Amino acid sequence: MKPFAYARPGSVAEAVRDVAAEPAAVFLAGGTNLVDHLKLGVARPDLVVDVRTLTSREISDLPDGGLRLGAASTNSEVAADRRVRERYPVLAEALLAGATGQLRNTATTGGNPLQRTRCVYFQDVTTACNKRDPGSGCSAVGGYTRHHAVLGVPAALPDPTAPETCTATHPSDMAVALAALDAQVQVLGPAGERTIPFADLHRLPGDDPSRDTVLEHGELITALDLPPLPAGARSAYRKVRDRASYAFALVSVAAVVTADGPGSSTVRIALGGVAHKPWRATRAEQVLRGGPLTEDAVRAAMAAELAAAQPQPGIDGGNGFKIPLLTRTVVATLRELVEATR
Amino acid sequence: MTDLLEPRAIGRDLARRDGVAKVRGTATYAFETPVEHPAYAHPVQATVARGRVTAVDTSAAEALDGVLVVLTPSTAERLASTDDAELAVLQTDEVGFRGQLVGVVVAETSELARQAADLVRVAYEERQHDSVLSVDRDDLYAPEQVNAGHETDTAEGDVGAAMASAAVALERTYSTAMYHNNPLEPHATTALWDPAAEVPLTLWDSTQGVHPDRATVCRVLGLEERQVRVVCPYIGGGFGSKGTPHANVVLAAMAARALPGRPVKLALTRQQMFSLAGYRTPTIQQVQLAADRSGRLSAIAIDVVEQTSRIKEFAEQTGVPTRMMYASPNRRTTHRLAALDVPVPSWMRAPGECPGMFGPEVALDELADELGLDPVDLRIRNEPEVDPETGKPWSSRHLVECLREGAQRFGWADRPAPRHRDGAWLVGTGVASSVYPTMRQATSTARIRYADGRYVAEIGAADLGTGTWTTLPQVAADALGVDVDDVEVRIGDTEYPIASVAGGSSGLNTWGSALVVAAREFRGKFGRRPEDGDEATGDVDQAAQDEDHAAYAFGAQFVEARVHADTGEVRVPRLLGVFACGRIVNPRTARSQFVGGMTMGLSMALHENSVWDPQVGQVANHDLAEYHVTVNADVGDVQAHWLDEHDPYVNAMGSKGIGEIGIVGTAAAVVNAVHRATGVRVRDLPVTLDKLLTGLD
């Protein structure tokens, strides 16, 4: 662990100013991810600015019928909030499917979507990783890819030495639900406030895998806004993992279904554990729009969504199993939602 | 025949004597030992899998304020013995595996030590490494013997001919993964080197045996036993990884010797434990079974391929249980090793039996399927009258009774049809047998003294969480014929008489036998009315020893598995084991051993897997977030039952050892249940959902 300065300024504005002024500064919220990274040497900041008590911990109603989650509200508080559970069950379920009770009591609304990948190579400073150490290469190619991406990756087998190679996944469950809910991210930065649609917060690796999001240095998440869902909408989160609890998703599905009329509904689907960002399955949504949600229709929609999916070969057979698993999980999740709507 | 003790304290459900201290946090573990002004050590590990250290730059580390000592291969003391390459810490430039120790930093705080360790720059000449285990390697070799002194290969009759002529012949390959012991308490030592003191070196070390630990440290450092004291009252688990000292213990002692008078603390991080604290080798098991239509075996064979480290041999005795488990005229077992550029494997709960009862017990299920027989009946049909390996009669063998009672308790007869579906879940049940040899070590001495109206027994035994603090007083009380509350037993210190390692489920059998001898001596000398200070000792080698019988504990495990029809997720709502392990000394601590073993077996079946990355040359998932151990949510109803077994041949307690048998067979029973639920036979552990998906429609 490298020594660093710790600051707890008096306001969010000061916190933003402090971080903006120091290139090697980071915000600290619950610390459940950042502190691990400090110990492992994955994060090596000079300055840690604690915003935990500065941002709001409130969960408040918005005039349009939505909800605002203050950045410091904990994952446990959000999951337990009656309004969240009634109006956005997908979010409560996603939160409760993540980590453990102890971690959720500490982890925050602002920190959760910004947690970093669990790629084992990213977390081990003795191995090459373009995300942690840009240009060093990618150890995951042909390695342990079970938790790696199948969507948003190049069509050819990635080159382990190329600086843009990264097949890491975003590990958050909460973020998958937020993607399906069309949440809005409220940000305060050195240049003032801005709102980012949640779907645009995270990025694909592109030519710079070191950047997970579009946030600029010094930009602080102050709240997440959940727009109201259409009347009669139903939502659910389904996480598939290697043990019953306390494991990251192999794949996960956040779905919101709204019945538009007889035999017709609108579906929103977000997928977790499969890409560098929470993956909004817009192609599948399009295919399904206006039609009946039969299992065949869902399968066809997923076939369209996954047409460009690229399994990553690797140890123990790689991660090709995620492709059929995704379809099966989406089919099962929508089946249950439709049955519940009837 | 041994005269069994009249059980008065033995058999009682007594609470752990150390329980309150542990719950309150007042029980001190090795790293927490209160010492004056400790310094902290942090290892530096090799980042290449094979090669040579060409230069070490310690200047940045040494420049940090508060760094006390930096040791490297060129500055560390020369050890007296380097025969054991695992323990020849910092003695050569050669790197035999990634993660091997190449240095250590000692500093005023653990944070500083860790920071400074990061700043040590090591340059390597890297060589091609080779770490992939496979049956096709052309350098597989037969070790001279396998763990615990067993023969490498055995053969009787002609397996090939039996396979060719049998009504049913089955040939399958199974594999078990690499597993790490991962005790909750990391491997940790507090070490003090005080050259002027009467006992210059004190190690408060988390170990399964203070005396064997000391013997090894003395050999490596060239010290006399009287110069070293090892203390370990409590252990936060070990499962074998603390059964022999690993490199970290030597490193802690070396760090302390570089800083005379100053206690030095060294605890491995979880990540470091994946390369420095031993592990169970992956195994590949080629199993052959031949049988007639009634299910009677005419051949049984297992050919095992497994790995060891190029720097040190450890050969797991995986094929050994096949030698004695079932009757068959033709039999063969072999072990072949690949010596790879990997960390050194070692003991992990039930070495040999645990992996070795996977392949054959799944194969029996496959055979039962082919024959249309109930797998419980198939096992009963192949019950041997005498030990097939030695021809000796059994001291007691109640496998059939375990199978029958288990079947009855589990509701086996009413088991659902194959691929039974209950809502979203496919349901299946499975069975497998368990076995573990009954052992007693050759060395252990107990001393009993009468003081203040109580009997104090001392023996350098270990309680690795198993209950020794509680069960030894029960044995001593019955041996002395007094109330258990009048007996105090002290363990975990080389100041007490020599005791064997807590391993091979032999602890109670060995130390209890020494206590019984000591009690007999004591009563012989002082009668029933001793005076303060009266004292007697007893050695285990004076206890009656039976050579004429084959002594094993047996068991049967039954599993209900549920597989999600859409996703392939596996849940195991029920595990039920029935064991025949001689007399149970304490039902409470025994139950937690059985249940713990079975849960660890479930963990092996579904979750545990040290994912070896041959490109990098290390375990990829080297922390507990990624190395999955079964969690509470995975564990349903786990029941352990036992028969009231009376074995007059094993020892005076009539006990067979219970620490390991619970993990034996569980994984096979899970695989068999999953097969019944889905029709998919998973032959390579762990059973993960990706292996089931293609078989679900």
Ligand SMILES: Cc1cc2nc3c(=O)[nH]c(=O)nc-3n(C[C@H](O)[C@H](O)[C@H](O)COP(=O)(O)OP(=O)(O)OC[C@H]3O[C@@H](n4cnc5c(N)ncnc54)[C@H](O)[C@@H]3O)c2cc1C
């Ligand atoms: C063993 C383990 C298992 C886990 N399992 C799961 C799981 O199954 N599913 C899951 O979803 N998660 C899981 N987690 C991750 C956990 O959910 C995250 O660590 C947590 O949500 C992060 O929140 P935090 O407040 O602690 O963030 P921190 O650790 O404080 O910060 C995380 C990152 O966000 C930045 N940051 C924090 N707040 C802000 C802000 N307001 N504005 C800008 N930047 C900010 C920090 O600089 C840091 O880079 C697990 C974690 C562990 C340790």
